[in-house]
Amino acid sequence: MFENMKWEDFLKEEAGIHGLSSDQEETLLAAFPKLNEQRNQKQLVTELCIAEPTVKSRLAGIYEKFKSTCPQLAQQNGAGKLKVLHDEYLKKKYFRRNGQIVDNQPGYNSLSYPIEFER
Numbered sequence: 267m268f269e270n271m272k273w274e275d276f277l278k279e280e281a282g283i284h285g286l287s288s289d290q291e292e293t294l295l296a297a298f299p300k301l302n303e304q305r306n307q308k309q310l311v312t313e314l315c316i317a318e319p320t321v322k323s324r325l326a327g328i329y330e331k332f333k334s335t336c337p338q339l340a341q342q343n344g345a346g347k348l349k350v351l352h353d354e355y356l357k358k359k360y361f362r363r364n365g366q367i368v369d370n371q372p373g374y375n376s377l378s379y380p381i382e383f384e385r
Contacts (some may be wrong), residue, residue, distance in 0.1 A: 273301045287332060293325065294328055296310055296314055339351060
């Protein structure tokens with residue numbers, strides 16, 4: 267079994283696996299600074315001190331590179347893609363990576379992560 271990995275290190279690993287550029291990796295890390303925290307595009311503009319079209323371009327590149335492993339991205343339009351990437355791929359994979367899957371047991375749901383992490 268793998269050793270528990272910090273969220274930031276996990277995101278950096280995923281960025282490498284998916285071939286993200288350094289700008290895209292910076293945007294991914296800023297979009298999901300903590301496991302249960304997500305920033306929207308306007309917050310990313312402020313956080314990264316870049317223009318909104320630049321944020322949109324970087325996010326589009328991230329979505330393109332993740333769509334083969336997160337097919338739900340292709341089905342989602344607009345701003346909901348960040349939530350899909352986070353909830354349907356990254357968060358689930360992070361819990362699997364750290365051996366924290368407990369399906370169909372009391373206190374857990376079928377989404378492969380503890381209920382306490384639900385919004």
